[in-house]
Amino acid sequence: MTNKAKKENKWEEEDISFQSPSLTVAEKSANWSAFGKYRQEAKEKVSDKDRLRLRFLRLKFSMNEYLKAGQSDYRFYSFLGTYMKCLNLSGKTFAGEINIKPSELSQILHGRRDPNRRIMMRLEIHSNYNFPARLWYEVLAKDKALELKYDEVLRKTEEAVVQPKIKVVI
Amino acid sequence: MYVQDKQTGEKFESEIRRVTDRELAGLKKSTRYQFDWTKYKGQEVYKLCLTGEKDSLGLMRVVDHPEPGYDFLEVDVIEISNENKGKENGLGRIGGCLLAYAALLSDQYGHDGFVFLVAKNERAPLFHGKFGFQYLGSIGVLGERMASDTANSIELIKTYLDKKITDNDK
Numbered sequence: 001m002t003n004k005a006k007k008e009n010k011w012e013e014e015d016i017s018f019q020s021p022s023l024t025v026a027e028k029s030a031n032w033s034a035f036g037k038y039r040q041e042a043k044e045k046v047s048d049k050d051r052l053r054l055r056f057l058r059l060k061f062s063m064n065e066y067l068k069a070g071q072s073d074y075r076f077y078s079f080l081g082t083y084m085k086c087l088n089l090s091g092k093t094f095a096g097e098i099n100i101k102p103s104e105l106s107q108i109l110h111g112r113r114d115p116n117r118r119i120m121m122r123l124e125i126h127s128n129y130n131f132p133a134r135l136w137y138e139v140l141a142k143d144k145a146l147e148l149k150y151d152e153v154l155r156k157t158e159e160a161v162v163q164p165k166i167k168v169v170i
Numbered sequence: 171m172y173v174q175d176k177q178t179g180e181k182f183e184s185e186i187r188r189v190t191d192r193e194l195a196g197l198k199k200s201t202r203y204q205f206d207w208t209k210y211k212g213q214e215v216y217k218l219c220l221t222g223e224k225d226s227l228g229l230m231r232v233v234d235h236p237e238p239g240y241d242f243l244e245v246d247v248i249e250i251s252n253e254n255k256g257k258e259n260g261l262g263r264i265g266g267c268l269l270a271y272a273a274l275l276s277d278q279y280g281h282d283g284f285v286f287l288v289a290k291n292e293r294a295p296l297f298h299g300k301f302g303f304q305y306l307g308s309i310g311v312l313g314e315r316m317a318s319d320t321a322n323s324i325e326l327i328k329t330y331l332d333k334k335i336t337d338n339d340k
Contacts, residue, residue: 011176011257016265016296017249019205020288021312034315035286036240038306043241046282046320054277054320057327061274064171064334068185068221 055086056130063135067142076140077111083123083131098122114140172335173220173227173261181335182261183221186271189229193217202251203229210247218267227251228264232272234279243276245269245287263330269301270330273323283323288313301326 023031059082066074084094095105100119107113115123115136124133148154172181194215197207207215210231217226231247248268254260269285277283286306289297294314297303302322306315318326 011262012300013257013296014262014265014300015250015255016269016289016293016301017205017255018287018290018293018313019247019249020244021309023312027309027312031288031309031315032235032240032244034306035242035244035317036235038317039242039281039284039286040239042284042319043282050320050324051282053324054283054327057324057332058274058277061171061327061331065185068183 052086056127059083059086060131060135063131063139067138071146075111076115076136076143077109079139080115080123081109083127098126171267171331172333173218173263173267176258176260176262183335184218184227184267185221186216186218186267189215189217189226202253203249204252205247205249207249216268216271218264218271227254227261228268230268230272232275236279236281242281242284242286243272243279245272245285266301266326266330269318270323270326273318273326274331276323283318283320283327285318285323287316289316290314 059079062074062082063079066072066079084091087094089097091105091109092102095102098105098119099122104113108115108119117133117137120133120136120140123131123136171184171186173184174181191211194207194211197203207229213231214233215229215231217230218228219226228248228250230245230249233244233246235242235244248265250264251260254262254264272285273283276285287297287303288309289303290313291308291311294305294316297314297316298305301318302325303316303318304322306317308314
């Protein structure tokens, strides 16, 4: 096989650039009705498992996006709350399933307590390994990194007690 | 989520962001796109970029149809930037990442991942073969009605959004 053929084998054509055709109001309406009809018929066939798969994928995507973000309103506890919401679990039930006290879970969900390694491992196992402990840990570490980044009060306080500072700038 | 150099196979982290009206206005003089994106000001347009970069690799406009009897997300326009078109040029996976993001949005808007579009006749086999869209019926020279249902949208998200650079290709 030539190099060129190898390359062609590797990358198929994937330019899907398109614009929807210009349609009259009636044609547009007919189009949407056709889509809507298919959608209504297909609605019954969507399984609860697939609905959950989609929600989990969306949550995992958000967590991975959070890890890349410079700033975010999300925190570990908001992702954990969404995880419970995906499964329609009450705090009491979920706490029981991962074998911690409901009060401990409540503190985590309100950002007043950090989950330990054991809890993160239990989250991995509870999710059937879909959400690895590593991912939960990275999200928590990101929380901490953002807190440090924007904590000007702590920065000022600690600057007062560190003497001398290295003069080299890299 | 990543894109991949078609020549070297090197992978690059990428991200999807909402396009501002100002950015759309800036595309007026761009030679990187053929469609007139300025007409979509104020509408829901997304861009795929390399992480941390401003320049887009591809653009997508979506339209939400929450009305009773519809309940789906429509992909109205997609365009891959000129330098990334073709089997051997630039970066690959751009279209797949954008379509997968549409699937994610569809779930976010409560449509179970259902995505619809009207593909040009010559592009329809690509949407079907590579991205799993089903044929819903031809509208003659105007194109083909096509759909991604829940199961296919899950596969799109897994293949394009959930995969990381460090994951194996297989």
